[in-house]
Amino acid sequence: MVKEGLVILERIIQGLHEDLWSIEKDGNQWIIARKGENGLLFAFLRKGAPLEGPQGSFLADSAIKHWEAIILCPEGLSSQDLKQPALKSSQAWFIDLQTGSIFAAPATDKREHLNRVLSYLEVNSSSSASVYEASESTPSARRGQGPPYLTYTLIAINLIVFGLMTLAGGSTRTGVLIFFGAKVNALIIQGEYWRLFTSMFLHIGFLHLAFNLYALWALGAIAEELLGRARYITVYILSGILGSVASFFFTDAISAGASGAIFGILGALVVYSRRKPFLWKSGFGKSLAVVVLINLGLGFFQTGIDVYAHLGGLVTGMLFTWLISMK
Helix, strand or coil, X not given: CHHHHHHHHHHHHHHHHHCCCXXXXXXXXXXXXXXXXXXXXXXXXXXXXXXXXXXXXXXXXXXXXXXXXXXXXXXXXXXHHHCCHHHCCXXXXXXXXXXXXXXXXXXXXXXXXXXXXXXXXXXXXCCCCCCEECCCCCCHHHCCCCCCHHHHHHHHHXXXXXXXXXXXXXXXXXXXXXXXXXXXXXXXXXXXXXXXXXXXXXXXXXXXXXXXXXXXXXXXXXXXXXXXXXXXXXXXHHHHHHHHHHHHHHCCCXXXXXXXXXXXHHHHHHHHHXXXXXXXXXXXXXXXXXXXXXXXXXXXXXXXXXXXXXXXXXXXXXXXXXXXXXC
C-alpha cells in the first residue's frame, strides 16, 4: 500500500503542476502546493507516528486564505488517527488506502478542493483495482478552471425568462406558457420542434423555479468543475432536450422546466463518481444516487411532476458520461 500511495501522490502532484500550482517540499514529511489564495498540504500517516507540523513558515503566509491537508494512510485508519494537533488550523482529509474511505476532520460537506484533487485520479483498468492512475486523456483545462460561469449563466437565463413570463401575465397561465415555448404535444406534431429545447428554460410558478435553480446552483458548479465546461453544457442541453422528448412520447400534459437537464447532471455525476473510486467510496456518488432514487420516487407518487422528463434526462446524462469515459 505504501508503493501505491506513492503512485497516487505522484499523480496528484503531476496534476497540480499541470494546473500551475507551485509545489515545494518541507522536510521529509510534507509536500506543499500553493495557488492564489489556496494551499494544500500532503503527507503520509503511519500508525503510531503522529504528524509533525511543517517546518517552514508556510501556514503563516498571509497570501493563503485557506489551507487543506490531504493525508494518505497506507496502513489503514483509526478514530485516534483523526486527532492530529499539527493540523488543528487546517481542514484535513484522511484517505484510508486500505478501504478507500475518506474522513474529514473537522467534519464538513465543503469538498471543492478534495474533489479537485480526486479528479486527477482514476482506475487504470489494466492493473489492480486498488491502484489509482491519473487520467492522461483529461485536459488540464477541466481542473481548477475558476468560478462556474456556465452555471451562473444558466441561472441568469432562467431568471430572465421567468421575469418576462411574469410581466406577460404570469408563468402559471397556459397562454403564457404556450407563447414562451412550453412543451405542447399537438404543436410539436405540427412542426414546432423547437419547443423540445425552449421548454427547459420555462418554469410554472415561483416554487418550481426556486427548487430547480437551487438544484442547479448546488450541482451545476460541481459538474462544471469535474466534467469541464464543454461536457457539462453538452450534458445539460442534451438531457433537457431528450427529457422533453421522453415527456412528449409518454404524456400529453403541457410541461416545462429545467428538471430533465438537472436530472441529467445528477446522472452524469453519479457515473463520473462511480468511475472514480475515491469519490464513490467517500460517499459523494452514493449520496447522489440516493437523491436520484428519492426524487424519482416522489415523481411517481405526486401529481403535477413530469417524471418522464426526469427519467429521460437522467438516462441521457448517465449514458453520455459513460460513453465519454470509455474513450
